[in-house]
Amino acid sequence: MGVVGSYLKKHSEALVKDVGIEAACKLTGKSKATLGRYYSAHDEHEDRFMPIDAVVALEEAASYPHVTAALAELQGITLSHDERRRNTDEKGGVNSDVIALSQRFAVLMAEYSQSIEDGIITVTEAKRLLRETVALQQVLVDMKLHLEEETV
Known part of the structure; x- marks a missing residue:
């Protein structure tokens, strides 16, 4: 083998x-x-x-x-494992995704604003920004899937 x-x-x-x-x-x-x-x-x-x-x-x-x-x-591909475990199977929809997207973006911008305040982004701050970016990316993936469902 x-x-x-x-x-x-x-x-x-x-x-x-x-x-x-x-x-x-x-x-x-x-x-x-x-x-x-x-x-x-x-x-x-x-x-x-x-x-x-x-x-x-x-x-x-x-x-x-x-x-x-x-x-x-x-295959040399990097995956991002979504560790979220939702309490329900409810998928929401595009409208829910837009709300979640704006909330996640607001959190990311708040993290960025706090991180850049002193002019230096530390490793810890970078990790927090990365976590929020990945969460934002997951919302976009969910939104993409919901849009694809609606076009079928």
């Missing part, structure tokens, strides 16, 4: 262990043995990988998107 296959299998195993084997079986509809084959390093299982629908189901329940992050790393 190549380096890529081994890397993906290790991250598949991390994903299953993150969710828990019993929960992973329920979420995917697969047996423990089948899930084990997806991350087995034995020669007879080297060409078996977890189906993408199983990855999606498990990553939704996991604390981190292990397989997606591994795929991105293999």
Whole structure:
């Protein structure tokens, strides 16, 4: 098995262990043995990988998107993991997104104003600005998805 296959299998195993084997079986509809084959390093299982629908189901329940992050790393892509866990499945809509966008932008500008007050942006201030920029970016992604839904 190549380096890529081994890397993906290790991250598949991390994903299953993150969710828990019993929960992973329920979420995917697969047996423990089948899930084990997806991350087995034995020669007879080297060409078996977890189906993408199983990855999606498990990553939704996991604390981190292990397989997606591994795929991105293999392609030289950087992902930003959205650690928000919403209390509801309500998606709002474009109007809610516009409100959230203006609120996030206001927070970013307040952080910037405070950070640049002394003429120097410290590492801590830069990290706060980065956090707010990423949050603003996520609102834009949500807005894009809602707009795409409305055009279908």
